[in-house]
Amino acid sequence: VIQVDRRYRFSASHRLHVAALDEAQNDALFGKCNNPFGHGHNYEIEVSVAGPIDVRTGRAVDVNRLDSLVESAVVSRYDHRYLNEELPEFEHTVPTTENLGVQIRQRLQDGWDEAFPEGQPRLERIRIFETDRNIFEIAAYE
Amino acid sequence: VIQVDRRYRFSASHRLHVAALDEAQNDALFGKCNNPFGHGHNYEIEVSVAGPIDVRTGRAVDVNRLDSLVESAVVSRYDHRYLNEELPEFEHTVPTTENLGVQIRQRLQDGWDEAFPEGQPRLERIRIFETDRNIFEIAAYE
Amino acid sequence: VIQVDRRYRFSASHRLHVAALDEAQNDALFGKCNNPFGHGHNYEIEVSVAGPIDVRTGRAVDVNRLDSLVESAVVSRYDHRYLNEELPEFEHTVPTTENLGVQIRQRLQDGWDEAFPEGQPRLERIRIFETDRNIFEIAAYE
Amino acid sequence: VIQVDRRYRFSASHRLHVAALDEAQNDALFGKCNNPFGHGHNYEIEVSVAGPIDVRTGRAVDVNRLDSLVESAVVSRYDHRYLNEELPEFEHTVPTTENLGVQIRQRLQDGWDEAFPEGQPRLERIRIFETDRNIFEIAAYE
């Protein structure tokens, strides 16, 4: 069994704000990330999959299929978007990178069986680099 | 004479849109960067200054003063901002990274004499890394 | 549960030398790292914590508290120091990066309950990049 | 117990081609990686070992021995080579980075006891960066 990590990028903006809290509470929680007009990042995501090496092809994952899935389910959905205003999943949920990770995991899992009908490889985890010093990692199955 | 380059970071969002053009023209020019809600980047700026080495201190620039100037004139102004909506300089000017570079240069030049009253060092150029593959460089004096 | 990794930097110097060994043994063990006057590194540390996402705030860790703890317990202690001469913990212990990792883990654990009185998140591991090709990782709990 | 990761580099070329498949199948599987003359990469490998910290030396691994082993068993074998034509292990096995990882693991395991006769440290895993966006990780023991 080998794990393959592939990295993808998109640029987006978000605002950290919880409607149920007042201004002072939002400011205490999120500081300048609560700025009313949002701010942005170059997000980098790393998708890790694992599986046995196919003895015929020498590969553990069909990378074309993985790239297609990540592109259609994640990158094209979030690239160049203002997460708060344009994505229904963040209409009532604050688009922290934690919550973005949960969404990305769900979208990959939803498309997995169609992308990999033979059941291989397995999605292992997702990492999101909000900046190169601030990284979020979420396991595919807890 | 030695050149000293120091790098600083801020995260911001912008939308590339020209009011005088119609939707189709904006789309042709800017593509997904024209998205109505904007998108964001982790901007990295490199400020290059040059001057002779002070024989007493062994330094070509007082880095405390330079850091203070860049922080007050640039980073605190643009960090965690939506450039189009929050900065008067982009009310009628499209906040491309080219135009952002012109603004940053102007703001550093405006504060230079107060920060470095002895006239040293000289501002040489500004580089902005919009991403690590897309870089803009503007000379201080043309 | 999500894991959050945050990176911090400090510059320090150290000498790898064991008093109980003679000169030839120290040289065989440590080579040029045994140089009597020490040498230095730009250390980068990655602190990994994990916890459930707070449904109200969308966050797994209060990053302000984590940053404060790492700053006070680690960065301000080691930044711009000569580890062998200035830190009592290295008076009788050779300041290899392995031992530095043990110290950093201990100092974070000692301050954890005060920083996170609600018990969340959990410290998971510490990684130290002595250079970008030489990395040390220590689990919080073995 | 601490884990130590050390990175090494080599440049090589490979062609992804399976003799048992016809041209169309190879093209579907490997695309431009099937190009008949091969293509190349700057491979970076990360070797992770783990062990207790030696209380006398403050170290978990004798890095000189590890460097010697990786140099003789891996880097000198693959650096500046065309994997398909020059290495017997790839005469009948397609040199995907998955299979290269299996080979590297085997070669390190074969030389381990001689390099570390006292039994410490333990080889934990190998990571290969084919590019900085395409990474393969293989555990030493499954």
Place this chain on the structure above:
Amino acid sequence: VIQVDRRYRFSASHRLHVAALDEAQNDALFGKCNNPFGHGHNYEIEVSVAGPIDVRTGRAVDVNRLDSLVESAVVSRYDHRYLNEELPEFEHTVPTTENLGVQIRQRLQDGWDEAFPEGQPRLERIRIFETDRNIFEIAAYE
């Protein structure tokens, strides 16, 4: 006037060998880079262009046009190729990165007027990162 640098990548392999020299001379000159089967790199190229900022669009270069030109004239030509065997320009010329730089410059200059019929921006220089420690820079006009 502002300079815009954009980076592109391709993977290729090459062999440094001069037919007019004997084996010993080739070995003295090129060492392991003379290996008969070649070896490979992840090349990264940085294309720098300069021009005035268009007051209407806020841009100094139409990046879509630049990307198209670099893709068609350079990346698609060299990506996943063995330079010595597949490219006529290296049939009688050793494909050092110096010579590759000359070829890339020529191909960009040849396509420039068609890509930028209004005469803007100007090609300034090309940099090739053979590895991240070995970089070649060639001015567009000497």
Place this chain on the structure above:
Amino acid sequence: VIQVDRRYRFSASHRLHVAALDEAQNDALFGKCNNPFGHGHNYEIEVSVAGPIDVRTGRAVDVNRLDSLVESAVVSRYDHRYLNEELPEFEHTVPTTENLGVQIRQRLQDGWDEAFPEGQPRLERIRIFETDRNIFEIAAYE
């Protein structure tokens, strides 16, 4: 004419302190860099040379000779040293990175004619990365 940049690394420590100044002045000038025991960095130096491409070899610089010169004149001299105490050139000169750059330039120029007796290539400039955010650049000839 092509410019070739090659990067080299060494780890060293230094203390920024001017004997002719009192404690308060040193502190005002250098802050924590004035710490009495010094601190360290992973220095990275980039040596840039330029020359015409040799039509026979396809190269602008004999990299073996350049590597030998940099290794003997610079890296072996400064690697794993405490600059203030071990190098005579810093006995009366504060080892700021500016002054280190002047020394490195001088040492390369002193050895140049012996390393490159045919007069090619020309030393163009030296860059020192004290950290990846703090860079010093000095031209070979002013």
